[in-house]
Amino acid sequence: xxxxxxxxxxxxxxxxRVIRGSLHSACLxxxxxxxxxxxxxxxxxxxxxxxxxxxLHLCALGGNEGSTRIILDHGGASSLAQRDKSYxxxxxxxxxxxxxxHLVPLLAGYxxxxxxxxxxxxxxxxxxxxxxxxxxx
Numbered sequence: 001x002x003x004x005x006x007x008x009x010x011x012x013x014x015x016x017r018v019i020r021g022s023l024h025s026a027c028l029x030x031x032x033x034x035x036x037x038x039x040x041x042x043x044x045x046x047x048x049x050x051x052x053x054x055x056l057h058l059c060a061l062g063g064n065e066g067s068t069r070i071i072l073d074h075g076g077a078s079s080l081a082q083r084d085k086s087y088x089x090x091x092x093x094x095x096x097x098x099x100x101x102h103l104v105p106l107l108a109g110y111x112x113x114x115x116x117x118x119x120x121x122x123x124x125x126x127x128x129x130x131x132x133x134x135x136x137x
Contacts, residue, residue: 021055022034022043023035023038023039023043023044023045023055024054024055025058026038026067027056027064027067027071028059028062029062029064030066030067031067032064032067035055035067035070039074045071045076046076046079048079051084051085051086052083054076054079054082055071055076055079056068056072056079056080057082057089057090057094059091059103060092060094060095060107063103065102069106072106077110079091080092080107080110080114081114083119083120087120088118088119088121090117091107091114092107092114092115092117092125093117093125093128096128104125108125
């Protein structure tokens, strides 16, 4: 198993044990209507759980474009450069690791801020992609 995927399994395991808010869960499982209602009821789209993941991190983990757009459209772009405490992953790193290529242009397109952030291993999302596919670093 590639090193990146082993780390992802560990990352996902951490999040199954961490208590997160309702918006985090709605984003992870692609519950778009629930996410919309929570936001309309005042949920903070930039709230972080105890390992510093935002709802946007969980959108990337779940791979749901609809919930990702909702979070971004309601001010969640400030979480694009937020690194989690586990591996220093941004939502864009997570989308790359999970193989959610359909989210990459969406996440990378918000001002480009997330494209240059390095994880704890020193990888930007691009160099992480190249590492996973076996290309030059």
